[in-house]
Structure formats: C-alpha cells, structure tokens
Amino acid sequence: MAEEEVILEATGLTKEFKGFVAVKNVDLRVRRHTIHALIGPNGAGKTTCFNLLTHFLSPTSGRIHFNGRDITGSSPAAIARMGLVRSFQISAVFPHLSVRENVRVALQRKLRNSFYFWRSERVLDRLDERALELVEAVGLTPFAELPAVELPYGRKRALEIATTLALDPEMMLLDEPMAGLGQEDIQRIASLIRTVSRNRTVLMVEHNMSVVADLSNAITVLARGEVLAEGPYETVSKNPLVVEAYVGTGHG
Structure with a gap:
C-alpha cells in the first residue's frame, strides 16, 4: 500500500482506564477515498477507538497521523478544522x-x-x-x-x-449511522453514505452486517480491544477467529 494512499493511520493505539485496557496496541490504516468499517462484538472497544482518533479521549500510548501529519494531542476542534470530522459530534x-x-x-x-x-x-x-x-x-x-x-x-x-x-470534511467518521433505523431508512442512509463517499473517505462503526458487507471496501474487526482481523468483507467474514468472536458473545 503506497504511503500517499493512507489518509489516517494509528499505530500502537492503547487506552487504559484505571487498570482496564479498553483498546490495546491497535494499528489501523485507512486508505483515501474508501469506506472502512470498524466492527466487533459489544465491548470490543470500537467507540473508544473512535474517541481516540478524534481526541475526545487521549491515548495512553500510540500515535495518530492524518494526511501524514501527527495529530496526537490535538484538540477535537483543531482536528475537525484539519478535515477529520466525526458526524453526530456536529x-x-x-x-x-x-x-x-x-x-x-x-x-x-x-x-x-x-x-x-x-x-x-x-x-x-x-x-x-x-x-x-x-x-x-x-x-x-x-x-x-x-x-x-x-x-x-x-x-x-x-x-x-x-x-x-x-464543514467540507476530507474524512468523515460515522458512529453507528444505522442505529435505531427501520429498513427503509437504512437503505436511504446507506445510499447517502455511498454518495458522499465518492470524493471523501469514510470510517464507520456499524453493527448492521448487511450494511457493512454492502458498503465497505475494508473492515477492521476488534475484539476485547485488539485487532482480530482486517481485510475485505468476503475474507473477514470467513475468518474462524471472527466467527468465534461473534458466536461466542451471542452477537450477530
């Protein structure tokens, strides 16, 4: 993967809360002009990861680069002005x-x-x-x-x-955009996400697997705060570790 293709990169991202490690040594690379999904069972650390990327939480360790620039320690407002905007934050x-x-x-x-x-x-x-x-x-x-x-x-x-x-973001982070929506609304919002992604990058946390399969170019699976698998849906969905993580928690 050529460096110029990577718009957002996290390396060794870790967050501890009083001895509990919510996110552990996560490496994430999001390619420009793709829809990248962050998935995993409940309690996997997805929302914490999102909060770290936009600095609503500060990482215990690790670095975050956006457009080749180290944004670790920047304020959420400064990060938004750089073009990395979390929807529902606005x-x-x-x-x-x-x-x-x-x-x-x-x-x-x-x-x-x-x-x-x-x-x-x-x-x-x-x-x-x-x-x-x-x-x-x-x-x-x-x-x-x-x-x-x-x-x-x-x-x-x-x-x-x-x-x-x-806000004309270069990259949008969508936190569970389909949560609580009926089927008709899901189809409408999925179509909207596909449209807005044509000239920007989207990273989304999403539970709806059919949406993830339909929209995503790449998927990162988290479990217990660690990256379990990464790749296209066809590969990730057949990964035995991923299947076990979902079946084992009773979460589909």
Whole structure:
C-alpha cells in the first residue's frame, strides 16, 4: 500500500482506564477515498477507538497521523478544522431551527466567525443557497423549513450528515449511522453514505452486517480491544477467529 494512499493511520493505539485496557496496541490504516468499517462484538472497544482518533479521549500510548501529519494531542476542534470530522459530534443542536437553518449554522461554523450572525442579509442569502444545496443532497428538500425536532428519526440522521458535510470534511467518521433505523431508512442512509463517499473517505462503526458487507471496501474487526482481523468483507467474514468472536458473545 503506497504511503500517499493512507489518509489516517494509528499505530500502537492503547487506552487504559484505571487498570482496564479498553483498546490495546491497535494499528489501523485507512486508505483515501474508501469506506472502512470498524466492527466487533459489544465491548470490543470500537467507540473508544473512535474517541481516540478524534481526541475526545487521549491515548495512553500510540500515535495518530492524518494526511501524514501527527495529530496526537490535538484538540477535537483543531482536528475537525484539519478535515477529520466525526458526524453526530456536529449534530443538529438547534431543535427549533428549521432544517435549512441548522445547515446554515454549520456553514457559519466553517467560516469560523460567530459574528456572521450579524452580517448583512446578502451574506446570509449566499449561505442559504449553499445550505439548500446540501439539504437537497441528503434528500431533505421537502423538509427544509420544518423544525429539526419534528423530523422523523431517520431524516434526523440525514440532517446530521448534512451538517457534517457543511464543514467540507476530507474524512468523515460515522458512529453507528444505522442505529435505531427501520429498513427503509437504512437503505436511504446507506445510499447517502455511498454518495458522499465518492470524493471523501469514510470510517464507520456499524453493527448492521448487511450494511457493512454492502458498503465497505475494508473492515477492521476488534475484539476485547485488539485487532482480530482486517481485510475485505468476503475474507473477514470467513475468518474462524471472527466467527468465534461473534458466536461466542451471542452477537450477530
């Protein structure tokens, strides 16, 4: 694998909580313009791993490189500005603003100037135009003027992806994007993830194996905080250690 193909690399990533090792010596390499899934039974360390990559948690040891740059110790906000954005970290935090207004607020964040709230209508109109493009991109045009709190659950996920896209990330981290969704919403969000991944990289934690099989170019399997296997779905799903890890926990 050529170095320039790797956008995110973690080496020896370890996190201990008062003697309990949640993530142990994890090496992870995510190639540019791929969808990479992080899977494993409950308690495998997937969410802890995500929190380490975006520095919501600091690693006990190990290093993280993004675009060849050592980002270990950087703040979550600084990492987001570099282009590595965790979705649902930038959630629709204004339930009583409309879908369009939520996306516009995210666009204002991208400008890193809170005083845009006081700028002329002309400037805000320009942001509105881009906001409506993003609303359309995630299939929410019919809901554009609806308060976010009134959106159906699956559509809220689409709005969260739109607010993340407003920050123009080079790489998106999606934490269980299908959690709690019905079949129709799962298909819609899976299609949306496939679309947004065309010109960016996606790393996702996901429990839904049919989604993982359908979307992922590569999969890393964690168990008890360690990497159990890595590779394409066809290979990983037949790995005896992976089968045992899932069967042994009663988690499919």
